[in-house]
Amino acid sequence: MKKDVISMHDLTLEDVQCYLKTAEKVEQIPLEERFRLLSGKIMASLFFEASTRTRLSFEAAMYRLGGNVIGFAEQGATSVSKGESFSDTIHTVESYSDVIVIRHPREGTARHAAQISFLPVINAGDGTNQHPTQTLLDLYTIKKNFNKIEGLRIAFVGDLKYSRTVHSLLQALMKFKVNEFMLVSPESLRLPEYLKKVNMGFPVTFVETKKLEDAIPYADIIYMTRIQRERFPDDIEYEKVKDSFCLNAQMLKAAPEGLKVLHPLPRVNEIAPDVDSTPHAEYFTQAKNGLIMRQAILLNIFEVAI
Amino acid sequence: MSDKKIQMIPKIRSGIVIDHIPAGDGVRILEILERDPRMKNIPVTFGMNYQSNKLGAKDMIKIQKDDLCERTIQHISLVSPGVTIKRIRDFEVVEKVSVQPPHDMINLLKCLNPGCITQNEPGLKSKFILTDPVQNQVTCVYCERVFSIHELSPII
Ligand SMILES: [Zn+2]
Numbered sequence: 006m007k008k009d010v011i012s013m014h015d016l017t018l019e020d021v022q023c024y025l026k027t028a029e030k031v032e033q034i035p036l037e038e039r040f041r042l043l044s045g046k047i048m049a050s051l052f053f054e055a056s057t058r059t060r061l062s063f064e065a066a067m068y069r070l071g072g073n074v075i076g077f078a079e080q081g082a083t084s085v086s087k088g089e090s091f092s093d094t095i096h097t098v099e100s101y102s103d104v105i106v107i108r109h110p111r112e113g114t115a116r117h118a119a120q121i122s123f124l125p126v127i128n129a130g131d132g133t134n135q136h137p138t139q140t141l142l143d144l145y146t147i148k149k150n151f152n153k154i155e156g157l158r159i160a161f162v163g164d165l166k167y168s169r170t171v172h173s174l175l176q177a178l179m180k181f182k183v184n185e186f187m188l189v190s191p192e193s194l195r196l197p198e199y200l201k202k203v204n205m206g207f208p209v210t211f212v213e214t215k216k217l218e219d220a221i222p223y224a225d226i227i228y229m230t231r232i233q234r235e236r237f238p239d240d241i242e243y244e245k246v247k248d249s250f251c252l253n254a255q256m257l258k259a260a261p262e263g264l265k266v267l268h269p270l271p272r273v274n275e276i277a278p279d280v281d282s283t284p285h286a287e288y289f290t291q292a293k294n295g296l297i298m299r300q301a302i303l304l305n306i307f308e309v310a311i
Numbered sequence: 312m313s314d315k316k317i318q319m320i321p322k323i324r325s326g327i328v329i330d331h332i333p334a335g336d337g338v339r340i341l342e343i344l345e346r347d348p349r350m351k352n353i354p355v356t357f358g359m360n361y362q363s364n365k366l367g368a369k370d371m372i373k374i375q376k377d378d379l380c381e382r383t384i385q386h387i388s389l390v391s392p393g394v395t396i397k398r399i400r401d402f403e404v405v406e407k408v409s410v411q412p413p414h415d416m417i418n419l420l421k422c423l424n425p426g427c428i429t430q431n432e433p434g435l436k437s438k439f440i441l442t443d444p445v446q447n448q449v450t451c452v453y454c455e456r457v458f459s460i461h462e463l464s465p466i467i
Binding site (some may be wrong): 014062090091092109110111112113114116117120131132134135199 | 415426427428429431432433435451452453454455456457
């Protein structure tokens with residue numbers, strides 16, 4: 006059976022642990038050896054909406070395993086814009102490639118692609134729904150830094166209402182028995198209630214605050230997200246809150262030594278550039294881990310033993 | 312004649328009785344029957360707000376047709392889970408089932424999420440899974456949103 010990666014909801018804890026282990030092994034393999042692992046394979050990179058970072062990460066992951074990439078970076082450049090049906094696009098691409106990576110503005114498109122194609126499909130983001138490789142790379146970054154996930158204290162900061170990244174990571178962390186979270190957000194962007202009312206078989210505590218300073222002495226990890234202007238009814242509301250969720254080096258002086266700051270990138274102004282040179286900045290390594298995790302996923306799909 | 316007999320709608324020789332409908336749901340079931348082309352010219356009697364020991368008040372529908380199609384029964388189970396469908400032959404009840412929503416609902420309900428691929432890809436059938444039978448909640452297999460069955464409109 007082909008191995009699709011569509012949604013975190015499809016993955017058991019064991020599946021996730023397997024990806025983390027594979028990523029760890031991939032990282033041990035010297036670059037020149039990694040080049041041989043997927044030589045001759047072609048990845049179709051179908052980005053129906055632009056997402057430069059995710060696309061480059063997937064494509065570099067494939068190239069650095071010795072594979073090749075075909076595809077498009079936005080819908081405008083394709084026959085889809087000439088009216089071709091989605092399933093026709095998939096079936097055409099199918100005959101040229103071995104795996105499909107798909108990004109699409111509509112929720113459920115990756116699932117649909119996986120159902121109509123005989124090739125394995127990786128979801129690189131379907132609208133506001135899922136972006137499983139982001140969650141897996143976040144978990145990998147956490148695991149790499151602390152050599153464990155269970156028992157860590159994690160603070161999420163920013164737009165906790167709409168951030169798909171936060172919701173997905175939060176649910177995954179609870180599977181790893183993380184049972185204490187700090188939630189830092191403006192009143193109007195608080196985490197939805199349904200995400201807090203889960204029955205994991207153990208109590209989960211959520212400490213909510215509007216002050217970023219509260220999280221700094223508390224957390225092992227601060228996961229920052231962007232607060233988007235368009236989420237606010239008017240600019241005044243936005244101006245009122247936007248600076249209270251910006252992290253700078255001065256604030257981090259109160260941080261425990263091991264605290265790590267993560268961010269899915271791109272950042273706007275929520276992390277000041279002076280944080281970059283502190284030992285707490287982990288977001289660029291996080292991006293690097295994205296490539297490793299995507300290589301692990303590709304190798305798992307092609308059942309390459311490493 | 313006893314009071315009980317007076318209030319009941321007449322017996323049918325042969326056909327289907329939908330019973331134990333919580334009062335108020337009957338009209339919604341009628342709407343489903345009305346939209347089924349196989350129900351054209353079929354005599355249907357409808358009774359509202361009968362006394363019921365179990366439900367307090369109930370509606371009842373009698374249909375002079377030997378069978379309902381599977382899809383119609385599934386739709387009934389979605390608008391009013393737990394109603395009883397009785398098959399009548401020669402005034403006798405020959406079969407009696409309590410209908411419950413199916414676990415997999417293919418092409419029965421329309422997803423409410425405007426960004427869902429099922430709303431935008433012609434020919435793609437909607438699919439929901441009954442994820443919480445107690446609260447009657449379903450999850451769209453595509454966009455993964457959770458809805459209560461009553462929020463969603465049926466695809467007839
Ligand atoms: Zn949907």
